[in-house]
Amino acid sequence: MIANIASATVRGAHGHPVTVEVHVGAGLPGFTMLGLPDEACREARDRVRAAVLSSGFDWPDRRITVNLAPPHHRKTGSGLDLAIAIGVLVAAQRIPPEAVGGLHMVGEVGLDGALHPVPGVAPMVAVDRDADWVVPVGSLAEASAVGRSRVLGATCLAGVVEALTGTAEWADCDAGESDTAVVDAPDMRDVRGQPVARAALEVAAAGGHHLLLVGSPGSGKTMLAERLCGLLPDLTADVALEATMIHSAAGERLPTGGLVRRPPFRTPHHSATLAAMVGGGSHHLRPGAASLAHGGVLFCDEMGQFAPSVLDGLREALECGAVTIGRVEHQVTVPARFQMIGATNPCPCGEGLRPGSCICDERARRRYSQRLSGPLLDRFDLRVAVQRPDTDHLLGGSDGECSAVIAGRVEAARTAALQRAGVLNAHLDAVGLDRHARPDADGAARLRTEIDAGRLTGRGYHRVRRTARTLADLAGEVGDVIDDRHVATAVAMRVSMGAERGRG
């Protein structure tokens, strides 16, 4: 007797369809699994046997052969357990074949027959969004967010069998289990003083600009970076779906409702490896921090401490909004369109920006500044010096403007930019800049002075105009000509850094 159960595995952030073919026939009792299962997948044999027995069914004492089709690509993880278990029961004629027709199944079984969620259910369901899927209740939310047809939940193997044979209902999502307490996002209200850094954050949110915060320890770089997400609007439906799939594939905890609606915030530690940053692993190819920040913010604190290869790995993502990981057998591309915030000290002693304060010698400074490559620094439209706020601001100052108010302005500016050019200002190309970001006469003269004095490079010229465009949008001046004041502010928000920086 043969049974075919549709299921899926995941690689990168994409699901791949797998058909679990089970044959139970004459021969010495035994269990053989074909179709390149990896170690976790091969162990399904013993989990499934125990689960079937614990659930009160007989294990067929016959020759069992399981083929995971297509057999040429490697299957990873424990998500095929449920399909194998049901396949065995169908092939052993415990369940009628027509009960499983058209159903896709995903889930890991425990030895006691319980169904456990597995990473990547969302991209697996995306393999065939119009099919009916059976998933563990723990994965019901994310599967429902992706699936367009029926998504059925179950808590244990026996429950699946009962529902299939019509003796019980499918389980509902257990609402009590999901995290109802939404953690309050950090608010801009807590940032005292620092008007320039606040403005830079607002500009970054409104224009999609990458932001580099340069400042001494304790100046509040991390505090500022954490607050960018709160200024960003909800993700669009498409991006939310992509972000959900990536989070699911990486086994990250998903928000209530299963869909990642708010821009994610990722803070990889500076000891992160290349694989942790852009994704990797032998077969599974887990998405890295860059992809997990898709649609949101990637915050690299102490950017100079990251391995150069790791930062260079980010450049592809910054360039094309996706990372591609190649292996001998296959290659996967995972979306990674994020907004980057870098934070760094100006020099080893951390005091380098304040005139007359740095105690580092020339070579130490040069070594430090060389850690950040020119091409990478160049991605940052906004490079803002962050200073420790004045003591009176910290102690007596009133609260700053709260995130909700700023987010309102950001939303309006983004809408204006999208209506004007179809892209956020950070992604305006040279033609778009010439059309939509023309400085007025004073502003043009100012930019010329800056370039002639060597304080602004050709690339910097474009970047400054992008920033100025966003500043004008935030001020509600949505015409194509930009006021001089915004040009001057944009120039002030591009602090010279590292190799470009002169002293003496």
Added chain:
Amino acid sequence: MSAEAAAAALAGFSGLAPRSLRRLLDVLAPSDAWELAVRGQLGEVVELRQGRAREVAERLSGVDPDAVAASCAASDINVLVHGTRAYSAALSDDPEAPAVLFARGQPLARIDELRRVAIVGTRSATAAGRATAHDLGHDLSANGVAVVSGLAIGVDGAAHRGALDGGGLAVAVLAHGLDRCYPERHRHLFEQMCADHVVLSEWPPGVGPEPWRFPLRNRIIAGLAEVVVVVESRVTGGSLITARAALDRGVDVLVVPGSPQMPASEGTNMLLRDGAGVVTDVDDVLTALGISHDGCRGVAPVRPPGPPGSDASPHGDVVAALADGPATLDTLAARTMHSVADVACAVSDLVGAGLVVAEGGWVELSMSRLSGQHPS
């Protein structure tokens, strides 16, 4: 093997401390000292700790004095041995004068003809500090005073440039071999000075700028100078070593006062508290040298052109707010009660007019702190 070749090789590669080397060459001709040194018998002449003579011999075993002399010649470096006529008369009486001097540029005798003032200070100087050093260097140089400094980033470099602009003689004392330039950023200045001025070191070519050589170098600056002016220095600054060395030699130390709020003024203010003289004008230095001001002040006090814009514009407020020292845009916006955009505009205009310097998010006046040169 000439005496200079032997002296150069001993100075660079024997590992002897400058003081021991000086004692050695005071009693022995360089060639004889070399012979003793390679045989490990230095202990017979100068007092060395146990085994030291052996170490010196080992260090020198691979060194060829003629090759050292050749590399000096290749870089146009003169080798001057203490006690000979070529050696600087100004320095030769100094108790810690180096036994061997390496020099590029003009003959050393030129220094001896002139009055000499050292201008030293921190590498991470404020723009105002650099401007002050530059103007002092310029005015002294225009008055025929040789300006001695260390070619470092910051105050030193500005003082040298001022001296070059003033048309007088500039003297750089370096802490490494003169076949290389450190810091690399001063390559152009270094080459200018090697061509028309004087560059000195106590190390032969091939010796790198190790950190420990810099404090040693400072004693030569102090020894050469008749007055030492410290423009800006932190409490831990190397300029304080120069000042200390100057005091030990009875050389006057003068200080340009700075705001107590700036870290770059902590060291200079400490010197003031300890009794150093005050420089608010080039006349203060000339008086300390005992020469009267002959009216040759090169740069006329630059009056800033009236701040651009009308009275209501923030330019004047920004300049006023900067009088106490460098400030950030945040602070400027708070102090002047103008918006960040207006302050950014004003700063950008003032930078264009050359009145302030904006770098790394900090804004500072670029006017020197000498009297009569303050922006009004």
